[in-house]
Amino acid sequence: MTTATEAPSHDEKGHIDPAAAVVTAATVPVQTRSERFRSFDPEAFERPTGREVNWKHTPVARLARLFDAADPQTDGVTVTVSPTTDAAASARGDVFRPEDLPSAIAWAQSPEAVSVVVDGEHEVPIRVDLVGTGGRATAHVVIEARPHSRATVLLDHTGTAEFAENVEIVVRDGADLTVVALHRWADDAVHAASHQARVDRDAHLRHIVVSFGGGLVRVNPSVELAGAGAVGELYGLAFADAGQHLESQVYLHHKGGHTSGDVLYKAALQGDTARTVWVGDVLIGPDAVGTDSYEANRNLVLTSGARADSIPNLEIETGDIVGAGHASATGRFDEEQLFYLQARGIPEAEARRLVVIGFLAEIVQKIGVPDLEEQLTAAIEAELAGEDAR
Template sequence: MATATQAPAAAEGHIDPAAAFVPVQTRSERPTSFDPADFGTPTGREVNWKHTPISLAQPLLQNEAGPHGIISVEVTAPEGVEQLRLGPDQAPRGEVFRPEDLASAIAWTQETDAPLIRIPAGVELAEPVIVRLTGSGGLAHAHVVIEAQPASRATVVLRHEGTAHQAQNVEIIVRDGAALTVISVQRWDDDAVHLASHQARVDRDASLTHIVVTLGGRLVRVNPSVELAGAGADGKLYGLSFADAGQHFESQVYLHHKGPHTVGDVLYKGALQGADARSVWIGDVLIGPDAVGTDSYEANRNLVLTDGARADSIPNLEIQTGDIQGAGHASATGRFDDEQLFYLQARGIAETEARRLVVLGFLSEIVQKTGIPALEEELIAAIEAELAAGVQA
């Protein structure tokens, strides 16, 4: 089933191959393949790896199977949800997903029996599907398929806890008229490494809300790629992270407006505290030549709480048609707003409490988008615990 997108061969003649080489400049040009051998081992100079600590990711860049049972899986699903297992050649596995880096190609190869969570046509779930993944150490690979059939409504939550080195693919298919929310929560232990590739297609008049929440792990890299393929498709991509000392949290977000009259909204927020706390956000939006009437906006906001923390934010926008409703991007990274602190302290609020209120107000916008009250309460409590730990450090 291996396919690959190859760069055009250099024309014959007196051309120095090294001089003729042109690196991949945009997300849409990246090569894809199901065969790990088609990807070279990253060195850290590649455009999609240059911000990632390769030494920490190294175990997941070797095509070696780990022992089974490293990550236990517990699924809580309302009645009517279909759960199946898919081999590499069983549809709908591979209908949307195309590995675009070595780790995701290895995960595809190593996962011979991929779980499928399917929401049947016309079904509206009153409660979310909860997939709890708990690591017990070691190397793990996964490929998960989530399919929302026509006119269905559902929320699927992936919860990651414990410790592991995991390469994970999540393939999301939102068929005509369906509305799906996928929430990926990373609350790993401090030594965990998690490299995830999420790829989604949203069909005609369908909508996808995709939310990434990262609060734990040593290296966590979740890269969502969403194609708004059908006319009237809607994509909302939200993210929240809180990095402490020594943690590296990264997301490379790609939103491709392919069909006409599509709407996209991307908003990622992060907070950082402690020495060597690091966050990386790269946002790529492509408005294709047939995506007339598109309305799209992406933004990334970061709040640096202490010296020694660093946030990299790189928004990119490519427009291939002049007939759009609107498109834009924004990025901002800064420290506390002194005016906000002064305002709160002038009203008798202690500085520590004032800082807590500012951070909670900043991040709660994303928390509230989950739409699950119990999860919202849990995440607010977790953010408060992060802040308290920072004060004590």
């Protein structure tokens, strides 16, 4: 998206001033996440070409149907919430503002939001099962954690579809909410998701994105720490195989005072043309005094031909902070770790498996649900076994 420009200047005889035309015809590209254009109207967005700052790492041709507002929605995804609740979540739009074309289309084509309300304390995770049955589909999910409530909400994506999804998260004062978005799509699935959250005073949100399946999965989590003392933890895990494109563009906005944030995304890549993209933007606003924030991205490339793009960005608008920083690293196996394990009698293949499991386990263990952690560990094992089979 670019800024609007004025018409070129004319002199008193009506001639165009060439110098003025050059200046005014120039467009100024959006450089930071906070400047991105937002609108509920799909017609307000231009169709992405792949040259835009927020699309230049994405194979936009594979998302073609999700850019078509005239393409009617189908019943390509069924959504089930368990356990259900009689209470209704906040009306959609309390937090959410579409910032790209697929999210604006999903807004327009999903007037009835899927409602998830957290009231009190839930020991068992609330499940939102999204099962793709083929075709094109959209959905808008609203998750509201009432004041001082506590729960884990699991968004589990399976099957296949061309799916544009909005997830709107409201964490009220003193609430403690964990949201896990798990992507176990079939190989031909295409999924573009926009997650937007607001965390109020003394509330805590742990947001985790786990991507294993799907041909193209693009998840953009955006979290605003609005209330004083709010805490945001944004974690991600991806395992990309040949032909897969797994992407996350993360935005953490420290708005309230004395907020803290921790962002850590990890990815493992195996097979030719396996691709991951991570863009991390952190904004510490002018009123966010006492902020403590850190973001990092780590990528482990297991085979030649795989590619991981990693772009951390940090913007600070106040000098009164506790600390802020970012880091990024992409590399192959640590030969010292392999040597250490092999020196103790562990075969090379098993040593490599242990290194990968240990690398990704840090994210898995942050979920805090033992059954789900076991499932994800088994899924990582299956991914590694698939590589061995090839």
